[in-house]
Amino acid sequence: MNRFQKWLFLGSIFVLTLGCQRDDICPEGTETTPLLVIEFYDPLDPTRLKAVPNLTVRASGKEEVLLGPETVNTVSIPLRTNENFTEYIFTTNSNSDEENEDIVSFTYSPDPEYLNRACGYKINYNSLDVAVNADEDNWIISETIIQESVENETEAHIYFTH
Structure with a gap:
């Protein structure tokens, strides 16, 4: 590499470095759209979490499974950002003779926040x-809204008993 090529290379790196500003990169840890x-919960003891056996969750009208099958007592799912409703199919005992689907509709007002x-x-x-x-055979017995605003993912927004 001759002297001219070295200066050209170093000059290019310098110009590229100046082209990027700190505010062009979203810092890690910045809050994003929450799930x-x-x-x-167990209907007989509403203070006790109760796992749903082989739960799957998929968006209504879609074949792609968003979650599962897994046995869990908590799920975090996205809501549609360009609509005021989202509908999911929650299936317990997936892939068994006791499979049971419930269709759950969520309505809300999207509120964009500029970061x-x-x-x-x-x-x-x-x-x-x-x-x-x-x-005729709902496996979700009841639903309780704990927080009417979804602004973070640190606490539950809804409780289901089953």
Whole structure:
């Protein structure tokens, strides 16, 4: 590499370094659009978490499974940011003879919050409501909204008993 090529190389690196600014990179740990947190409880002892056996969750009208099958007592799922509702199918005992599906509808008001130029927006959700579509064999017995605003993922927003 001759002297001219070295200076050209170093000059290019210098120009590229000046082109990037600190505010062009979204810092790690910046809050993003939160997931909806749902906990499952025992109806006989409403203070005790109760795992759902082989739970799967998928968006209504989609074949792709978002979660599962797994035995869990808490799930975190995304809500649609460009609509005021999201509908999921929660299936217990997936892939067995005792499989049971419940369709659950979530309604809310999306509330965009500007973070900064690098991170853009995050969507919070206000006026959260939930409804389990009634059928002849619902496995979700009841639903309780704990927080009507979804602004973080640190605590549950909804409790289901089953």
